[in-house]
Amino acid sequence: MPSKTFAGSLSSPKVDVVIDTGNPLLNHTVDGFLKIGTVAVAKTIVEETYHVVQRGSLSKHNLEDALKKMCKEGAYWGAVAGLYVGMEYGVERVRGTRDWKNAMVAGAVTGAIVSAVSKSKGEKVVMDAITGGAVATGVEIIKYLT
Template identity: 25%
Template structure:
């Protein structure tokens, strides 16, 4: 009975693309809000400011979208593999996505810290949903 319930859900790829789009838009909004502040702190104006803002918006959109898409794809895959819906799925997916996010630091300590923090945050958020 449990296996049939997971078989009827949307494919993991659709879940990942949906998360990429939604969180990419959130990253775009964050870039639009925080970009001008950072540009002002750097004293940018004119073409340099516009270029900086466009890069900042693009970076945040791709980063947030990629992180969200990876998390949801991994969580979906883990849920289908385990055939259970619980906090462990979010914890595993958050740890992997956090490690991927921390990879750009090239420090094993930072990768581990980012992995634990992201895993903890998404596990708490996912397990506190009312539905």
């Protein structure tokens, strides 16, 4: 019986920017900041484009607001990512091993720090630390399964 098959692959172009500060911890932190900050900027561009299409017009004021939002989102997401990546690298260096536990600890500490900096107190900081640890651990488990 004749059969037809289709095989192929889809891949995206890889762009990697390397900034060597001379310190591996700082290199990882800056790399995380730049990569995730760029994702936040792209997300904001898409959101703002949607709003322009919805309104049907673009003004200088809208463009300025969009630029401010892109910078703010990029800096915030980048700072959180840089903190997490730096923490994970530091925990890995201290423990001398690379596993899901590094992600869990780095996620929990990052969650707690971000929560505390945003003026949260007590139980909210603990809950954010638990969430950060859970999300980071989940990502590591998914990476392991794929």
